[in-house]
Amino acid sequence: MVKTRPYPEVSSSVHKYKVTLSMCCFVFCSALLGITIACDNKPYVATVNGSKIYLEDYRFQLDGKMRMMPGDFLTRPDYRKRFEEEVLEGMITEKIMLLRAQELNISITDAELEERIKEFKKDYGKDFSDLLAQENIKYEQWKEDFKKEIILQKLVAIDVNSKIKITDDEAEKYFNEHRNNYKTESRVRVAQIVVRDLASAKKAEARLKAGEDFAAVAAEVSVGPEANRGGDLGFITRKIMPEPLDKTIFSLPANKISPIVQSSYGFHIFKVLKVQPAGIGNFQDIREKVISDIRSQKEEAAYTSWLEALKVKAIVKKEKNISRKE
Numbered sequence: 001m002v003k004t005r006p007y008p009e010v011s012s013s014v015h016k017y018k019v020t021l022s023m024c025c026f027v028f029c030s031a032l033l034g035i036t037i038a039c040d041n042k043p044y045v046a047t048v049n050g051s052k053i054y055l056e057d058y059r060f061q062l063d064g065k066m067r068m069m070p071g072d073f074l075t076r077p078d079y080r081k082r083f084e085e086e087v088l089e090g091m092i093t094e095k096i097m098l099l100r101a102q103e104l105n106i107s108i109t110d111a112e113l114e115e116r117i118k119e120f121k122k123d124y125g126k127d128f129s130d131l132l133a134q135e136n137i138k139y140e141q142w143k144e145d146f147k148k149e150i151i152l153q154k155l156v157a158i159d160v161n162s163k164i165k166i167t168d169d170e171a172e173k174y175f176n177e178h179r180n181n182y183k184t185e186s187r188v189r190v191a192q193i194v195v196r197d198l199a200s201a202k203k204a205e206a207r208l209k210a211g212e213d214f215a216a217v218a219a220e221v222s223v224g225p226e227a228n229r230g231g232d233l234g235f236i237t238r239k240i241m242p243e244p245l246d247k248t249i250f251s252l253p254a255n256k257i258s259p260i261v262q263s264s265y266g267f268h269i270f271k272v273l274k275v276q277p278a279g280i281g282n283f284q285d286i287r288e289k290v291i292s293d294i295r296s297q298k299e300e301a302a303y304t305s306w307l308e309a310l311k312v313k314a315i316v317k318k319e320k321n322i323s324r325k326e
């Protein structure tokens with residue numbers, strides 16, 4: 001520890017000034033503390049490690065969740081009481097996790113939050129505001145809940161998922177023990193030329209019969225989004241395509257070109273590039289899928305254990321008759 005030199009002697013007037021200043025600071029801080037305590041006199045339903053879950057927040061959560069329940073649900077007192085307890089338990093669990101995030105200094109910046117909100121809104125477009133209004137949810141409240149959700153996602157990623165490791169030997173052993181989980185359906189890799197009218201389809205067909213390359217013709221005349229890949233649709237299984245197309249594709253041998261087939265999208269010509277029969281692939285082909293499956297299982301088990309450990313350490317105190325508090 002770095003030691004500081006004592007102050008030299010000071011005159012009594014200066015000493016009195018310092019004492020007076022200290023007293024003023026004490027009085028001010030005490031008053032400020034009193035204001036803080038007064039402001040925090042809101043009724044609460046529970047505390048987690050001394051941190052309060054307020055009655056108004058609980059009621060807000062309860063009201064929102066009750067709106068999603070069937071109408072006759074509220075007429076059963078036993079169901080309602082259990083439901084109210086489950087809502088509170090959910091809020092306690094969330095509080096425990098948020099306190100853990102705070103302990104680890106996990107947060108989200110305003111800029112990051114706004115970027116995530118922008119991404120979220122893309123999925124809903126103009127319907128986003130209507131959805132909030134329909135559910136009677138204020139935007140600021142939704143934003144705060146969304147912020148919590150992101151923080152909790154970060155927490156689990158850092159405090160749980162990042163600690164999970166899977167070796168290739170472990171993955172290969174799992175694959176050998178669960179081979180039946182990795183059976184594959186028969187599938188084909190297929191390319192298509194799709195055009196709007198029959199005349200264009202016949203012109204394309206004539207070029208193919210004359211020996212032109214399928215991919216080159218597709219890139220030039222096809223109106224499908226895969227045209228820039230030479231019409232390559234990749235591997236597909238049965239029942240992915242509409243019935244007339246599906247039947248045509250799966251009746252073709254590899255490297256054969258189909259006759260013109262009509263659908264609601266237009267007129268199609270197909271070429272099967274590769275046929276892959278049903279069976280179990282080798283480990284290297286599906287390694288990433290196997291590792292993903294193991295990770296999902298381990299993450300779920302680790303999350304459950306981690307959360308239980310946090311709950312055991314947490315000091316939770318619930319108020320009585322919380323649903324009837326005014």
